[in-house]
Amino acid sequence: SQVEKGGHRHFMAKEIAEQPTVLGDALAHYLRGDGIELPAPGLDFADFDRVVMVACGTANYACVVAKYWFEQIAGLTVEVDIASEFRYREPPIPPRTLALFVSQSGETADTLAALRYCEGKASRIASVINVTESSIARESDLVLPIRAGAEIGVASTKAFTCQLTVLFLLALKAAADRSRLEEGELEEHLEAMRRLPGLMNFALAQSTEVAAVAKAVSEARDVLFLGRGSMFPLALEGALKLKEISYIHAEGYASGELKHGPIALVDKTVPVIVMAPTDGLFDKTVSNMQEVMARGGKVLLITDPEGARAAGEGCWKTLIMPEVPGALAPILYALPAQLLAYHAAVAKGTDVDQPRNLAKSVTVE
Numbered sequence: 001s002q003v004e005k006g007g008h009r010h011f012m013a014k015e016i017a018e019q020p021t022v023l024g025d026a027l028a029h030y031l032r033g034d035g036i037e038l039p040a041p042g043l044d045f046a047d048f049d050r051v052v053m054v055a056c057g058t059a060n061y062a063c064v065v066a067k068y069w070f071e072q073i074a075g076l077t078v079e080v081d082i083a084s085e086f087r088y089r090e091p092p093i094p095p096r097t098l099a100l101f102v103s104q105s106g107e108t109a110d111t112l113a114a115l116r117y118c119e120g121k122a123s124r125i126a127s128v129i130n131v132t133e134s135s136i137a138r139e140s141d142l143v144l145p146i147r148a149g150a151e152i153g154v155a156s157t158k159a160f161t162c163q164l165t166v167l168f169l170l171a172l173k174a175a176a177d178r179s180r181l182e183e184g185e186l187e188e189h190l191e192a193m194r195r196l197p198g199l200m201n202f203a204l205a206q207s208t209e210v211a212a213v214a215k216a217v218s219e220a221r222d223v224l225f226l227g228r229g230s231m232f233p234l235a236l237e238g239a240l241k242l243k244e245i246s247y248i249h250a251e252g253y254a255s256g257e258l259k260h261g262p263i264a265l266v267d268k269t270v271p272v273i274v275m276a277p278t279d280g281l282f283d284k285t286v287s288n289m290q291e292v293m294a295r296g297g298k299v300l301l302i303t304d305p306e307g308a309r310a311a312g313e314g315c316w317k318t319l320i321m322p323e324v325p326g327a328l329a330p331i332l333y334a335l336p337a338q339l340l341a342y343h344a345a346v347a348k349g350t351d352v353d354q355p356r357n358l359a360k361s362v363t364v365e
């Protein structure tokens with residue numbers, strides 16, 4: 001009903017809009033004084049040489065973003081896999097491995113089977129979960145709730161950003177445990193994190209602009225999403241959201257892979273969505289973007305004010321996000337990606353909350 005949807009037209013719209021609030025709650029749950037506190041029995045990352053992260057769908061893309069964080073901030077080797085491949089591949093699990101499972105529902109059959117495969121092999125089994133009364137939660141040594149609240153829309157939105165939030169805190173904890181942080185660095189990261197809900201409100205305030213672009217995107221047959229570094233998994237997630245609910249064929253690519261295939265698809269009918277905050281890789285992404293434009297491709301650049309000044313010229317459209325500390329950009333930029341998919345689906349008149357052929361939770365193989 002309208003009441004359950006909080007006055008929104010769809011659950012998905014409500015869940016997108018809730019993100020600043022739920023993310024704030026998730027943060028409050030894990031921050032004590034000026035440190036990060038995990039639920040008992042906790043984790044000490046000095047005990048691990050390696051993390052293996054396993055999940056499906058959107059949760060898998062959250063893991064791929066987290067890999068960049070764990071490696072860059074904590075200097076910890078991370079392997080990420082989709083559960084349906086991991087469970088049958090017989091991957092060796094060396095000693096001092098933390099196995100980490102990410103799942104909104106806690107009931108995804110492949111993820112649960114992957115967890116069971118790790119039992120007796122990994123030194124610890126932890127899970128990042130929304131529904132804490134679930135099979136994956138029950139079978140984990142440590143459960144890290146994301147506290148997103150009930151997510152009804154089949155396309156995951158607030159669970160994704162809350163998963164990222166908890167995984168970012170975990171990467172910071174790992175960095176602290178492994179003495180990888182300089183004086184004051186943890187405080188800086190946490191301060192940036194606390195500013196994120198406010199920045200998300202700015203991003204959400206652009207819903208009308210996004211809707212206008214989405215209307216044009218909804219007429220495309222194919223769409224490409226590009227990103228570099230931790231924005232690469234976000235390109236994958238942006239493409240997944242769009243295909244799930246609008247049924248438009250979309251692919252996410254690492255910007256640097258453009259010339260190894262996808263550029264062959266580019267012509268004036270293919271919108272190319274480039275997600276590029278001004279970070280150390282910005283110039284590289286811009287040159288990929290120019291390759292697209294040179295072939296008549298329509299670029300939608302999602303960037304910050306500085307990026308728009310530096311590279312907005314010649315783009316088909318530009319969406320401007322507030323400036324955000326580099327590490328946190330994937331969390332903020334998830335919002336325009338979600339809004340774009342949402343408005344494209346609304347423009348096409350598809351069933352946004354219950355897209356055809358998809359289930360919220362895949363409990364059979």
Ligand code: G6P
Nearest residue numbers: 057058059103104105108156359
């Ligand atoms: C289904 C849902 C996706 C979700 C995936 C993993 O495909 O439609 O939105 O990302 O399962 O679900 P989980 O509950 O394990 O996060």
